[in-house]
Amino acid sequence: xxxxxxxxxxxxxxxxxxxxxxxxxxxxxxxxxxxxxxxxxxxxxxxxxxxxxxxxxxxxxxxxxxxxxxxxxxxxxxxxxxxxxxxxxxxxxxxxxxxxxxxxxxxxxxxxxxxxxxxxxxxxxxxxxxxxxxxxxxxxxxxxxxxxxxxxxxxxxxxxxxxxxxxxxxxxxxxxxxxxxxxxxxxxxxxxxxxxxxxxxxxxxxxxxxxxxxxxxxxxxxxxxxxxxxxxxxxxxxxxxxxxxxxxxxxxxxxxxxxxxxxxxxxxxxxxxxxxxxxxxxxxxxxxxxxxxxxxxxxxxxxxxxxxxxxxxxxxxxxxxxxxxxxxxxxxxxxxxxxxxxxxxxxxxxxxxxxxxxxxxxxxxxxxxxxxxxxxxxxxxxxxxxxxxxxxxxxxxxxxxxxxxxxxxxxxxxxxxxxxxxxxxxxxxxxxxxxxx
Amino acid sequence: xxxxxxxxxxxxxxxxxxxxxxxxxxxxxxxxxxxxxxxxxxxxxxxxxxxxxxxxxxxxxxxxxxxxxxxxxxxxxxxxxxxxxxxxxxxxxxxxxxxxxxxxxxxxxx
Numbered sequence: 090x091x092x093x094x095x096x097x098x099x100x101x102x103x104x105x106x107x108x109x110x111x112x113x114x115x116x117x118x119x120x121x122x123x124x125x126x127x128x129x130x131x132x133x134x135x136x137x138x139x140x141x142x143x144x145x146x147x148x149x150x151x152x153x154x155x156x157x158x159x160x161x162x163x164x165x166x167x168x169x170x171x172x173x174x175x176x177x178x179x180x181x182x183x184x185x186x187x188x189x190x191x192x193x194x195x196x197x198x199x200x201x202x203x204x205x206x207x208x209x210x211x212x213x214x215x216x217x218x219x220x221x222x223x224x225x226x227x228x229x230x231x232x233x234x235x236x237x238x239x240x241x242x243x244x245x246x247x248x249x250x251x252x253x254x255x256x257x258x259x260x261x262x263x264x265x266x267x268x269x270x271x272x273x274x275x276x277x278x279x280x281x282x283x284x285x286x287x288x289x290x291x292x293x294x295x296x297x298x299x300x301x302x303x304x305x306x307x308x309x310x311x312x313x314x315x316x317x318x319x320x321x322x323x324x325x326x327x328x329x330x331x332x333x334x335x336x337x338x339x340x341x342x343x344x345x346x347x348x349x350x351x352x353x354x355x356x357x358x359x360x361x362x363x364x365x366x367x368x369x370x371x372x373x374x375x376x377x378x379x380x381x382x383x384x385x386x387x388x389x390x391x392x393x394x395x396x397x398x399x400x401x402x403x404x405x406x407x408x409x410x411x412x413x414x415x416x417x418x419x420x421x422x423x424x425x426x427x428x429x430x431x432x433x434x435x436x437x438x439x440x441x442x443x444x445x446x447x448x449x450x451x452x453x454x455x456x457x458x459x460x461x462x463x464x465x466x467x468x469x470x471x472x473x474x475x476x477x478x479x480x481x482x483x484x485x486x487x488x489x490x491x492x493x494x495x496x497x498x499x500x501x502x503x504x505x506x507x508x509x510x511x512x513x514x515x516x517x518x519x520x521x522x523x524x525x526x
Numbered sequence: 527x528x529x530x531x532x533x534x535x536x537x538x539x540x541x542x543x544x545x546x547x548x549x550x551x552x553x554x555x556x557x558x559x560x561x562x563x564x565x566x567x568x569x570x571x572x573x574x575x576x577x578x579x580x581x582x583x584x585x586x587x588x589x590x591x592x593x594x595x596x597x598x599x600x601x602x603x604x605x606x607x608x609x610x611x612x613x614x615x616x617x618x619x620x621x622x623x624x625x626x627x628x629x630x631x632x633x634x635x636x
Contacts, residue, residue, distance in 0.1 A: 093613060104609040113613060151544070151632075260632075316544060316603060316632045317610075328545040328634040343633070347600035 097122070104321075108311050108354035116321050123318050127306055128163050134284050136304055137169055142250040144176035144205075146241050149192035152256025154326040155315045156307055160254070161200050174248060175200075178240045179208040180233055181216020185332045192327035199325065207244040209236055213489055217333070223492060226333055232492075233333075235484045239476055242301040257305040260312040260350075263357045264342045266364030271342075279368035282361070284308050287477070311357060313350070535559040536570070536623045540579065545634030546602065549586040556583065560621065572604065573597070573617035575627065592629075601633040 093103045093113050101115030107122075114122060131137060145160065147153045157175060164171045177193045180186050190206060197204035210216045213236055221229045245253050262282060269278035280286065286303045307315065319326055349356040470476065471483035478484070540556045547554045564574045576598060580589055591599065597617055598604055604611035605628040606619055621627070 092609075102609070103613060104605075106610045106612045116608075150634075312601075312632045313603060316630055320543075320605070320628075320630060321608075328543070328631070329548065330545065330634055344600070347633075351600040 105314075105317055108313055108350060109358050111354070119314075120318065120321060123310070123314055124159055124162055124166075127159050127310065128167060130284070130309055131163070131169075131306055136284070136306060137171055137252075139170040140172075141170075141252060142172040142174065142248070144174050144241070144245045144248060144250055144253045145202075146253055146255040147175040147177050147193050147196065147204075148256075149177070149189035149196070149327040150256070151316055151319050151324075151326045151328060152258055152307065152312075154192070154196060154256075154324050155319050156254065156256040157196060157200055157202070158322065158324055159318075160306070161202070173200075173202055174250070175202050175204040176241060176244045176248065176253065177204065177206045178237055178244065179206055180237065181209045181218055182332060183218055185329065188329070189327040192325060195325055205244055205248055207240055207247070209240065212236070212240055212243060213485070215489070215492055220492065221333055223495060229333055232488055235488055239474075239483070239485050242476070245301050251300055252302045252304070254304050254306055256307055256315075258307045258310050258312050258315055259357050259361050260343075260346055262305075262308055262364065263360040264346050266360050266367075267345065268342050270364075270367075275367065275371045278364060279371040282364040282368045309358065309361065534562055536562050536621060536625075538575075538621060538624065539626045540575070541626065541628040542630075543628065544603075544631035546592065546629050546631045549588065549592055550579075550583050551585050553583070569620045571617060571621060572606070572611065572619050572627070575621060576617065598629070599633075601631065603630045603632060604628070605630065 095101045095103045095115035095118050096112045097114055097118040101117070103113035104116055105114045105119040106112075107114060107119075137143065143160075145153060145157050147157060157173070160171070160173055163169065164173060175193060175197050177190060179190060193204060193206075196202075208216070210219075217229065217233055220232050224232070241253050241255075245251065265281045266278060269275070269281065284304055284306075286305075287301060318324075346357060346360075349360075469478060469481075471478040471486055472481050473486040474483060476483045476485065480487075482490075537557070537559050540558060542550050542554055550556075560570055560575060560578060562570060564570045573596075576593060580593060584592065592602070593599060604616075606614045607626050608628075611617075611619060
């Protein structure tokens with residue numbers, strides 16, 4: 090069989106078949122093309138500003154390792170003028186995170202970047218090992234996901250910077266789009282397709298941790314190409330499953346994405362683009378207003394992709410949750426709550442859009458209110474820790490409250506000051522219990 | 527090219543990475559001899575190799591993490607001498623003496 094030549098340089102043997110357009114490239118041309126596309130994503134969305142200090146959320150896994158490597162390359166090649174720092178979160182999982190942190194430490198040396206490691210124990214008074222000891226292996230991913238999202242923001246605040254980039258890739262985004270589509274959750278779909286998910290809130294107290302911007306420069310990069318980039322560039326990354334979700338393989342939506350890719354590789358980017366287009370149709374969506382009003386992405390909702398099955402039940406990692414949501418959608422349909430969304434009905438907004446139908450987590454609202462306040466959750470600050478939250482008490486503090494209440498020995502200090510007292514907390518717990526299922 | 531089948535076996539290197547090595551007793555690299563001709567009398571290809579690996583080297587009972595519907599699970603990349611197997615005929619690629627076959631999982635987290 091005659092080896093094919095690279096479509097780009099037409100001299101070397103092609104080694105890579107690109108999923109997005111079926112082009113065949115040789116190793117050097119692939120590496121350059123991959124980097125150039127990330128550069129294009131960065132410049133076309135105005136992601137960075139010159140002189141900005143940026144934390145790279147680094148797990149030691151393939152995505153964040155490739156992100157760090159590519160950003161270093163581009164920063165030098167195109168003179169972005171960025172100060173890049175690796176920020177790692179130590180969940181406190183023996184035999185898993187301590188190994189991957191060794192990889193991050195090597196990366197820090199290889200890339201000549203400063204490294205900051207922040208532990209759950211330090212932040213919350215609990216390691217994940219301790220959490221699992223208390224709550225068991227079922228549902229512990231919820232704790233981990235909620236804690237991790239805040240941890241990155243707090244780490245960034247500690248480093249005195251306001252922008253965290255994460256390694257979320259096109260497969261991650263496509264998976265989120267599909268999950269939210271199947272759940273009928275267009276508001277969330279619109280929030281999570283945005284490349285920047287949380288812009289600085291100007292009103293925020295500078296001492297709080299709320300004004301951290303999140304972005305995902307690899308949003309249009311295929312997971313396949315990320316792995317190939319790491320392979321052909323000989324990057325040093327760590328891959329294993331979290332010992333608390335050993336064979337989850339990220340659930341069924343992930344399998345669906347991978348099956349689609351096998352049949353038609355461009356499907357992944359098509360789903361991402363469809364998600365973006367749908368997001369524009371969501372009233373008052375982040376996409377619809379030119380990404381300037383993105384200050385209200387609730388905590389923990391896009392926290393996935395960082396580990397095997399980080400989606401707890403609340404973020405819909407598996408189809409069982411989904412089926413529940415869908416059956417409640419059926420009930421909504423029976424009650425004739427659903428309408429046909431056409432361009433004209435969007436434009437005129439004559440009918441109330443039942444965008445929160447099917448989400449049991451929300452406080453019930455009169456449907457008519459959905460027009461002016463279409464999603465959501467008015468974002469405020471957690472009264473305990475000051476973190477961005479749509480509730481009085483943020484989810485992490487509520488989870489911690491539960492953990493600390495049941496802690497047998499109470500002499501270990503917790504990472505926040507318990508100044509407010511239990512009545513409001515108890516209320517918040519009730520609210521969350523309704524929604525957390 | 528009938529000459530490659532000298533003594534009925536061919537020597538190849540098989541590598542696992544991206545987390546797949548966990549299914550193969552944490553071996554990242556295997557040097558092995560495989561029959562040049564499979565049981566059906568045709569020259570051994572990747573499909574044969576995958577079955578062979580499952581039967582001979584995989585101690586982990588979770589075969590479905592490597593093979594689904596009789597082929598390599600979607601999300602696992604196969605590189606034949608560093609080239610994407612899709613450029614080489616996928617599982618119908620006929621294995622040659624000295625080939626390096628790498629299986630990389632994209633499914634595992636970090």
